[in-house]
Amino acid sequence: MNRYLPLVIVSLAILSFATLLLVIIPGMQIAKSGASPGLKPYTVAEARGRAVYVSMGCLYCHSQQPRDEAQAPDGERGWGRASVSGDYAYDTPHQLGTMRTGPDLMNIGDRLPSQGWQLTHLYQPRAIASWSIMPAYPYLFAHKAKADPGDVVVKLPPAYAPKTGVIVAKQDALDLVSYLQGMKHDYAPPTDGLRDDGYELMAAQQHNNDAAKASK
Amino acid sequence: MTDKNKQDPRLPDETFEPYEEPRRIPMPVYWIAIALAIWGVVMLVQMSYSTKIGDKERASMSDQEVAATTPVKAEPKPDAGKALFADNCASCHGDAGEGVADAIPPLHASDVVKAGGASAITHIVMRGIGGPLIVDKANYDGEMPSFASVLDDKDIASIANFVASDLNGLKSTVTPAQVAEIRTASADLNPWDGGSGLAGLINGLPAQPASETAPAPSPDAAATAALAMHGTNEIWSCASCHGDKGEGTQTIPRLAGLAPAYLAKQLHDFKEGTRINDSMDYVVKSLSDKQIIELANYYGAMSSPSGARPSLEGDLARGEKIALEGDWTKNVPACFTCHGPSGIGVGDKFPGLAAQQPAYIAHQLAMWQGGSRHNSPLGLMAGIGKSLSDADRRAVADYLASLPPAAANAKLALAVSATTKETSNGQ
Numbered sequence: 125m126n127r128y129l130p131l132v133i134v135s136l137a138i139l140s141f142a143t144l145l146l147v148i149i150p151g152m153q154i155a156k157s158g159a160s161p162g163l164k165p166y167t168v169a170e171a172r173g174r175a176v177y178v179s180m181g182c183l184y185c186h187s188q189q190p191r192d193e194a195q196a197p198d199g200e201r202g203w204g205r206a207s208v209s210g211d212y213a214y215d216t217p218h219q220l221g222t223m224r225t226g227p228d229l230m231n232i233g234d235r236l237p238s239q240g241w242q243l244t245h246l247y248q249p250r251a252i253a254s255w256s257i258m259p260a261y262p263y264l265f266a267h268k269a270k271a272d273p274g275d276v277v278v279k280l281p282p283a284y285a286p287k288t289g290v291i292v293a294k295q296d297a298l299d300l301v302s303y304l305q306g307m308k309h310d311y312a313p314p315t316d317g318l319r320d321d322g323y324e325l326m327a328a329q330q331h332n333n334d335a336a337k338a339s340k
Numbered sequence: 341m342t343d344k345n346k347q348d349p350r351l352p353d354e355t356f357e358p359y360e361e362p363r364r365i366p367m368p369v370y371w372i373a374i375a376l377a378i379w380g381v382v383m384l385v386q387m388s389y390s391t392k393i394g395d396k397e398r399a400s401m402s403d404q405e406v407a408a409t410t411p412v413k414a415e416p417k418p419d420a421g422k423a424l425f426a427d428n429c430a431s432c433h434g435d436a437g438e439g440v441a442d443a444i445p446p447l448h449a450s451d452v453v454k455a456g457g458a459s460a461i462t463h464i465v466m467r468g469i470g471g472p473l474i475v476d477k478a479n480y481d482g483e484m485p486s487f488a489s490v491l492d493d494k495d496i497a498s499i500a501n502f503v504a505s506d507l508n509g510l511k512s513t514v515t516p517a518q519v520a521e522i523r524t525a526s527a528d529l530n531p532w533d534g535g536s537g538l539a540g541l542i543n544g545l546p547a548q549p550a551s552e553t554a555p556a557p558s559p560d561a562a563a564t565a566a567l568a569m570h571g572t573n574e575i576w577s578c579a580s581c582h583g584d585k586g587e588g589t590q591t592i593p594r595l596a597g598l599a600p601a602y603l604a605k606q607l608h609d610f611k612e613g614t615r616i617n618d619s620m621d622y623v624v625k626s627l628s629d630k631q632i633i634e635l636a637n638y639y640g641a642m643s644s645p646s647g648a649r650p651s652l653e654g655d656l657a658r659g660e661k662i663a664l665e666g667d668w669t670k671n672v673p674a675c676f677t678c679h680g681p682s683g684i685g686v687g688d689k690f691p692g693l694a695a696q697q698p699a700y701i702a703h704q705l706a707m708w709q710g711g712s713r714h715n716s717p718l719g720l721m722a723g724i725g726k727s728l729s730d731a732d733r734r735a736v737a738d739y740l741a742s743l744p745p746a747a748a749n750a751k752l753a754l755a756v757s758a759t760t761k762e763t764s765n766g767q
Contacts, residue, residue: 192653197706197730199734201591231590235592238577240571240576253618279575310651313398313401315395316395321393324390324394326390331731
């Protein structure tokens with residue numbers, strides 16, 4: 125252990141090679157592809173809602189990355205087509221998430237477009253699904269004796285409604301719902317969009333096998 | 341092995357350092373390294389094929405979108421019209437456009453087509469038509485759906501020109517650009533109101549029957565529309581998820597034009613727990629039997645363009661085969677055997693499938709398979725669901741999404757309200 129210099133040089137070379145392949149080249153590829161043509165920038169309300177989404181830590185349970193049909197039945201679940209790099213062009217930081225304790229939300233605005241549904245569900249998920257393990261967010265709502273003009277009243281079944289007065293959505297809840305309603309990536313993906321196509325070959329082979337079997 | 345050691349072998353060696361002779365790396369290590377390198381290269385090559393397949397898929401998806409949204413300049417070939425007519429029109433109007441007596445008006449040597457020419461055909465294909473109509477002195481009273489969502493401008497121009505020139509010997513033609521103009525003008529318009537609706541469109545139209553006067557909207561109907569569009573204090577509106585035109589989205593089904601008796605049965609099934617969906621369970625809890633029937637009639641009588649497009653990467657040819665012929669190697673009958681020609685639906689047991697949302701169809705088929713949906717007559721759909729693979733589900737769902745929607749049938753709605761409204765027996 126007395127030849128330190130070659131050791132340092134070799135380890136630095138290995139590290140910089142990994143950095144080049146895993147960080148720098150992908151970074152350059154992503155920077156080149158830009159925003160998907162169909163993607164709209166966030167509106168002011170959506171951008172505020174996104175900040176609420178980030179601050180609530182939604183990504184710890186909800187991913188934003190539907191997979192290809194070759195990898196998972198996300199399309200059949202109504203979660204939308206597989207996302208590509210350009211779909212996240214306006215997301216800094218991105219909210220890809222790694223956990224799917226709850227469903228993927230990349231196309232929640234397409235799958236559950238109802239503002240009323242989203243507000244009820246945020247106020248008390250158990251009002252809709254008794255088995256839901258999603259936390260309730262009552263502090264995004266206010267209990268009022270009477271709704272003022274312009275207030276959005278949350279629709280609730282008798283079991284969850286207050287005995288008197290109404291529950292109205294605070295601005296944070298309305299912004300968050302605007303953000304969720306805006307989550308629609310239903311345009312065709314750009315041809316040069318980057319994504320993990322690792323299972324496409326397997327799926328294509330499977331498809332050919334099926335076709336051969338069916339023709340017999 | 342230094343000189344120091346040799347100087348005096350009796351003295352203990354205090355400067356000894358252990359060392360090893362340089363040894364060769366064992367051969368197995370080389371083999372493993374070479375095998376890993378080869379594996380890596382093979383994986384890289386395979387992955388590059390996968391990426392190519394993925395790129396091709398994305399290219400075809402964006403091509404479809406481009407084809408659907410941009411008018412095509414090129415003049416269509418005359419043969420294309422004949423083939424498109426056979427694919428889209430002949431199943432009702434007949435191979436030679438001869439029609440069906442008392443049911444489907446003829447397109448061959450038809451006085452309405454002769455008066456209106458290719459442009460009138462384009463208008464009708466774009467919006468659909470329903471209600472009393474007189475063609476060649478014969479009365480018809482049927483429904484034709486809008487094909488706007490199914491055919492692009494070039495296809496509609498080909499069909500209109502084929503019907504005008506080949507079937508009626510007219511000189512009049514339309515270009516895809518003119519079709520595009522008609523498409524823009526017809527967006528969001530309801531189907532033509534029978535022959536009388538065409539009066540303003542076609543000069544020299546043969547005499548037509550008066551349109552059925554729409555019944556004055558009753559207070560009940562206004563309340564039902566308000567319920568569907570705005571909900572109540574407890575429940576969200578139907579339209580907030582199913583869309584203002586009942587066209588559905590993703591796993592939320594299209595409701596427009598489904599048989600009212602089918603819709604009412606599903607709502608009752610949600611209420612009784614024989615069909616399960618958390619959001620629908622919530623909604624039906626506060627709907628009365630009367631409201632259920634009124635909503636079923638409301639959506640049954642609704643006629644709206646298709647909101648569905650193939651989106652699950654399904655194999656459309658395979659989907660068409662399953663829908664039209666079934667797959668008897670898997671004991672799957674053709675969808676259209678029960679659900680009607682072109683998936684327009686039959687009676688109250690077999691809902692229309694045409695223009696249904698693909699994610700909804702695939703999702704429901706998976707639910708039939710897994711047993712979480714089990715409310716079909718005789719358990720028919722459970723067996724079919726079990727026989728279809730994941731790729732088959734997506735194929736058939738995408739194929740059905742590519743079809744024109746079934747036209748609404750107002751007569752079916754009246755029958756339901758007459759028989760079930762008073763009794764509300766939950767059938």
